Amino acid sequence: MKDALQCDCTKYAPGIEILSVRVTKPIIPERIRRNYEQMEEERTKVLISIERQKVVEKESETQKKMAIHEAEKTATVSNILREQKLKEKENAMELQEIENQMFIAHKKCLADADFYSAMKEAEANKIKLTPEFLELKFIEAIANNTKIFFGHKVPDMVLDQRLLVGNFLENVSQQVHGERQMKSDDNA
Template structure:
């Protein structure tokens, strides 16, 4: 045994995971929920071992991890509603807790490095859970109904465009038909005019010929 050493305690300086289970969490609205598991991956840096052990003992993580977990959870829960904790901020709790624990460690026990925090989704009373499930079901129905409405509106718009297109097509066909009829009438009229001109020319020619014949006969007598 080394001189002046009465006891020794191994100190881990590699990554370790401290875990706390079933942490009570009283929300701002007075509902009591429980966090099934809270894990903190942390490490004590070698150069701070002596200082940390001198100040907080071999069980330093009880003060700065285990007890800190309970404290920060209580602070967070009392400041937020069940809706925020269970739904709105559920994906942010890990990072919020990590920053909160690391902040005080950096200030009072700088050798403790918080690597990550994992918090399971809180366990809430069954009746309240069912309400959230129903809300989620209704929330799921909304986009489906919206998409169906979009489809119906798209179909209606397509039908409207098709109807307008068909009406325009029919109108164009009618115009072409009417124009064709007008052209036919003009063609018939022109043909009649030509026939009349031919008839008049023929009659004039016959009249002229008859005139000349009569004049010759008169001269002969």
């Protein structure tokens, strides 16, 4: 304060030198002092309420940001879990499809093997079932028969059966020879 006064005095009133400055405490009437204190108190309360309002706004803003962040995190986790389950289902479906194809291929192989076996057995039977072989089987069947018949018509019965079977064998023999003849004609 002294320097400020000296600066002004040097400028406007040269020759005046300020040696010291003394400030005394003014005596303020009690009524003005109380009024001033009340105003200061009110101003402080207003400033405190404004600061509280700013703090509440910041807290609500922070809570809002945290809620948004938490919701985004939950949504991201949910999407990841859903994609994981979807991938697991797709993998299980692909695995099941492969197992189904393997099962179908296995069944086809078994069916082809059964068909091939049946065809070969049919071819073998065509070759094997000659009239002589059928007659041999007929004789073996009669020989294995454990029933014994007594009476004078038994030999006739066996011969009659044999004649019937013989006629059947002749028809089969003619069919087999006819087929063989057609195959040989086709090959030639």
